[in-house]
Amino acid sequence: MQKQAIFQSKLLPYALVAPQLAIVLIFFYWPAAQAVIQSFLLQDAFGLSTSFVWVDNYLDLFREPAYFEAIVRTFFFSFAIAVSSLSLALLLAVMADKPLRGGTIYRTLLIWPYAVAPPVVGVLWIFMLHPSLGVLSRYLRAAGIDWNPLLDGNQAATLIILAAAWKQISYNFLFFLAGLQSIPRSVIEAAAIDGARPMRRFWTVTFPLLSPTIFFLLVVNIVYAFFDTFGIIDTMTRGGPGKSTETLVYKVYTDGLLGGNLGGSAAQSVILMGIVIVLTGIQFRFVERKVTY
Amino acid sequence: MALRPFAAAAAFAVTFGFAASPALAATEIQWWHAMTGANNDVIVKLANDFNASQSDYKVIPTYKGNYPDTMNAGIAAFRAGNAPHIMQVFEVGTATMMAATGAVKPVYKLMAETGEKFDPKAYLPAITGYYSTSKGEMLSFPFNSSSTVMWVNLDELKKANVEIPKTWPEVFDAAKKLHANGHPTCGFSNSWVTWVNLEQLSAWHNVPLSTKANGLDGFDTVLEFNGPLQVKHLEKLVELQKDKTYDYAGRTNTGEGRFTSGECPLYLTSSAFFGNVKAQAKFNFTAVPMPYYPDVKGAPQNSIIGGASLWVMGGKSAEEYKGVAKFLAFLSDTDRQVYIHKASGYLPITKAAYEKAKAEGFYKDQPYLETPLLELTNKEPTENSRGLRLGNMVQLRDVWSEEIEQALAGKKTAKQALDAAVERGNQMLRQFEKTAVK
Numbered sequence: 001m002q003k004q005a006i007f008q009s010k011l012l013p014y015a016l017v018a019p020q021l022a023i024v025l026i027f028f029y030w031p032a033a034q035a036v037i038q039s040f041l042l043q044d045a046f047g048l049s050t051s052f053v054w055v056d057n058y059l060d061l062f063r064e065p066a067y068f069e070a071i072v073r074t075f076f077f078s079f080a081i082a083v084s085s086l087s088l089a090l091l092l093a094v095m096a097d098k099p100l101r102g103g104t105i106y107r108t109l110l111i112w113p114y115a116v117a118p119p120v121v122g123v124l125w126i127f128m129l130h131p132s133l134g135v136l137s138r139y140l141r142a143a144g145i146d147w148n149p150l151l152d153g154n155q156a157a158t159l160i161i162l163a164a165a166w167k168q169i170s171y172n173f174l175f176f177l178a179g180l181q182s183i184p185r186s187v188i189e190a191a192a193i194d195g196a197r198p199m200r201r202f203w204t205v206t207f208p209l210l211s212p213t214i215f216f217l218l219v220v221n222i223v224y225a226f227f228d229t230f231g232i233i234d235t236m237t238r239g240g241p242g243k244s245t246e247t248l249v250y251k252v253y254t255d256g257l258l259g260g261n262l263g264g265s266a267a268q269s270v271i272l273m274g275i276v277i278v279l280t281g282i283q284f285r286f287v288e289r290k291v292t293y
Numbered sequence: 294m295a296l297r298p299f300a301a302a303a304a305f306a307v308t309f310g311f312a313a314s315p316a317l318a319a320t321e322i323q324w325w326h327a328m329t330g331a332n333n334d335v336i337v338k339l340a341n342d343f344n345a346s347q348s349d350y351k352v353i354p355t356y357k358g359n360y361p362d363t364m365n366a367g368i369a370a371f372r373a374g375n376a377p378h379i380m381q382v383f384e385v386g387t388a389t390m391m392a393a394t395g396a397v398k399p400v401y402k403l404m405a406e407t408g409e410k411f412d413p414k415a416y417l418p419a420i421t422g423y424y425s426t427s428k429g430e431m432l433s434f435p436f437n438s439s440s441t442v443m444w445v446n447l448d449e450l451k452k453a454n455v456e457i458p459k460t461w462p463e464v465f466d467a468a469k470k471l472h473a474n475g476h477p478t479c480g481f482s483n484s485w486v487t488w489v490n491l492e493q494l495s496a497w498h499n500v501p502l503s504t505k506a507n508g509l510d511g512f513d514t515v516l517e518f519n520g521p522l523q524v525k526h527l528e529k530l531v532e533l534q535k536d537k538t539y540d541y542a543g544r545t546n547t548g549e550g551r552f553t554s555g556e557c558p559l560y561l562t563s564s565a566f567f568g569n570v571k572a573q574a575k576f577n578f579t580a581v582p583m584p585y586y587p588d589v590k591g592a593p594q595n596s597i598i599g600g601a602s603l604w605v606m607g608g609k610s611a612e613e614y615k616g617v618a619k620f621l622a623f624l625s626d627t628d629r630q631v632y633i634h635k636a637s638g639y640l641p642i643t644k645a646a647y648e649k650a651k652a653e654g655f656y657k658d659q660p661y662l663e664t665p666l667l668e669l670t671n672k673e674p675t676e677n678s679r680g681l682r683l684g685n686m687v688q689l690r691d692v693w694s695e696e697i698e699q700a701l702a703g704k705k706t707a708k709q710a711l712d713a714a715v716e717r718g719n720q721m722l723r724q725f726e727k728t729a730v731k
């Protein structure tokens with residue numbers, strides 16, 4: 001059953017879409033176009049001297065081993081953040097979906113972290129896990145772990161993944177819960193009558209029915225890990241120690257804003273935009289086929 | 294920014310050439326800064342005092358975030374064609390500002406053009422040298438200057454029966470004793486890892502950080518801080534990091550609480566840390582000059598400054614510049630400098646103000662407030678200790694920090710790390726040279 005709106009006038013549909021279009025044009029296409037233009041220029045921070053350098057900025061990037069390291073690192077981070085926050089959120093959602101006493105309270109509490117801004121998340125986790133200020137660091141040290149994310153790159157990366165995943169759990173939880181509640185009870189009950197145990201019921205009935213939600217969240221989480229982790233990285237590690245937590249988006253910021261290398265930074269943004277477009281494209285082309293709506 | 298009724302009236306009066314009273318025709322001078330807390334109060338008071346002292350100009354201070362934020366806000370505003378008149382820029386932004394010929398108005402030119410009273414000799418050369426050309430022309434006006442000192446927890450040293458160390462070998466011994474006596478996580482440490490262990494260390498021992506007088510004489514400067522002194526120093530830190538006799542406390546000043554909490558009894562950081570120490574430390578403390586290596590000939594030399602200076606932006610009207618010049622002359626006043634010094638812990642910038650504070654016995658009970666001044670004026674500055682002027686210094690410091698972290702984490706030797714820091718830094722300097730306005 002397809003619903004179709006029939007418009008009498010030719011202009012009305014355009015008029016209705018106009019505000020949305022205007023917003024996309026002003027806040028996405030225009031800045032994106034500016035980034036593309038900027039990426040072909042060499043300019044000082046004040047914009048006093050500008051020279052057109054063709055693709056020099058891009059070539060400089062590809063000559064920089066640190067840039068490839070940042071690409072690999074970003075993919076690793078995105079994957080780790082998406083997988084850990086999706087799986088935890090699903091687990092929590094399945095638990096909260098059960099008829100529990102005080103279920104609403106649990107649900108509300110689980111949604112809370114989403115309201116916290118990324119930089120604040122960074123500060124919160126620093127308070128818990130800073131080598132000298134951290135509340136939890138003391139227990140880690142007592143347990144014989146040499147906890148020092150200021151110098152140990154792997155520990156710093158773990159810290160970022162933890163904090164970023166933690167913040168995203170709420171969002172995922174919310175969608176999973178909605179997805180779970182929209183699954184007809186009768187299907188599950190039928191499976192139960194057929195003698196399927198809870199685990200079996202989950203994997204053969206619930207999970208496939210949840211697949212559109214999972215797919216949607218996967219796209220959202222990857223994009224989140226690519227871009228929104230900026231605030232967390234900036235407050236927690238500033239890309240250090242060494243370069244162990246410098247992701248692509250953080251590199252755009254340090255090179256452009258701190259380094260005053262606007263051309264190189266713009267070239268990075270353009271590539272970053274390209275990566276995300278391609279990723280999303282791949283997800284819609286190949287992953288979506290596996291999704292049953 | 295919404296115009297206040299008063300400002301709107303003033304603008305209206307100016308626009309339509311009404312014979313307004315002088316109070317209404319005050320020319321506004323925008324002043325962007327990065328000062329918070331007590332230091333913000335000082336800024337507001339200075340602006341208010343200036344506005345009350347005359348009726349032709351009105352200085353309006355605006356807080357724009359931390360140092361890098363303020364600088365970026367100023368640059369963005371300039372690109373959009375509405376830069377403030379005065380911008381507070383931290384010392385590492387100096388090269389970037391200087392390279393922007395046309396975007397800024399050098400202070401010496403401003404003073405000459407407006408005919409405002411200005412004697413470059415009245416200022417402390419150790420401070421103004423950082424912000425001047427090699428010919429001694431003042432480019433920006435030093436506002437809040439500090440230097441690196443070693444903060445000492447006197448109570449803990451007494452407990453461990455340790456004398457205040459003067460040289461680096463003494464610091465290492467003292468730190469080992471303290472480490473064994475109640476400080477297992479930190480014998481000594483420091484903030485601003487590159488400022489303390491590369492920039493100041495080099496100046497303090499009269500060793501170059503980079504060629505061309507550390508960049509003061511040209512943007513074609515080449516880094517050379519991978520010499521024996523700096524390598525030896527970093528090797529020692531790496532060795533002591535293993536058992537936390539030295540414990541790395543991060544790239545900026547986030548680790549400073551480790552001194553005030555009593556965790557690290559010896560801590561090298563800015564003299565401007567004083568306000569926090571005074572407010573938070575529950576022990577007897579002092580600040581002594583940076584340690585030095587006695588086997589280096591001529592050490593200690595003199596330290597270089599940190600902090601920030603005021604840059605005057607270009608493209609404003611003659612009338613506005615007159616007001617800016619008057620304001621800078623107002624700030625140079627001896628009593629005002631003494632006030633800034635006492636209220637903020639930052640250094641006085643004129644010789645007269647320093648003498649006056651001394652004569653008033655200000656340093657008698659608080660000798661540690663004089664420590665940075667004694668360091669800065671210890672000897673006549675040399676090529677290696679006048680200051681630094683390296684492009685993209687903010688990011689350079691990040692790159693150097695990255696490499697030092699690699700060494701401290703045991704992934705590279707000290708020599709490898711400093712070689713890499715020099716090499717990567719030089720690439721960035723060449724990039725800066727390409728974009729700098731010739």
